Amino acid sequence: MLSDAVIFDIGNVLIEWQPERFFDAQIGTIARKAFFADVPFYEMMDRIDAGADFSATVESMALAYPGWESAIRMVRDNWSDLAQPSIPHSVRLLAALKANGIPVFALSNFGAQNFPVSCAAFPFLTSFDRHYISGEMGLIKPDPAIYAAVEDDCGIPASRLLFTDDRADNIAAARARGWQTHLFDSPAGFAQCLVDAGLLTEEQAK
CATH class of the missing domain: 3.40.50.1000 (HAD superfamily/HAD-like)
Known part of the structure; x- marks a missing residue:
């Protein structure tokens, strides 16, 4: 055709697009598994993909999950390292x-x-x-x-x-x-x- x-x-x-691999390298596999279990990472990305503000959505998620703020903010601050x-x-x-x-x-x-x-x-x-x-x-x-x-x-x-x-x-x-x-x-x-x-x-x- x-x-x-x-x-x-x-x-x-x-x-x-392999976020788990990125976070394995940044925080270790054990911590990454806990991070993805605790934080609705892909729901956050879906909101961004649907039109929500990138920086504001990441920051809101970081504030909502004390203890994971640094990892969550990597999505915004290290985007080019994450999507590559x-x-x-x-x-x-x-x-x-x-x-x-x-x-x-x-x-x-x-x-x-x-x-x-x-x-x-x-x-x-x-x-x-x-x-x-x-x-x-x-x-x-x-x-x-x-x-x-x-x-x-x-x-x-x-x-x-x-x-x-x-x-x-x-x-x-x-x-x-x-x-x-x-x-x-x-x-x-x-x-x-x-x-x-x-x-x-x-x-x-x-």
Whole structure:
């Protein structure tokens, strides 16, 4: 099936998002397990991704959980160390699609204030033809409304959008709207998807 645009998720597709690994290195595995058991870390991140202010939300959580203030504030103060490193093969695929004149979009659950921090750390995040950042939109995957908003903005029929994401629920929501989808589990797998779709040659997909 032909595709008029390729849409990338960001976390665990273009840059790694492994908070447990970061906190293991910062406070040790035993303390990290206690931290994640005590603090609703991912609920905090969901609020930020849905549009809540990044710094204020982190600070509010730090004050709400005495004893974990330092660890919680690392999310704000060490964001570029937390959301990293890049995934080089995926970055090459993004560049190869652009070189072939294929429109590339980002559709990511990401806070409005921390996304620019990641863009400064990883300039390739500024190379998208369009970006759809949940915190800027006030919508979050897998809400069908965020996919509808992408369709309305880009004007491309749903059936001609090819979307990759590492979360099955996000993929299912896109597929329900008629998007072409690829559940990302490795850059090599997505590379083959792009070759099969006729968007890249085998050489370009390396």
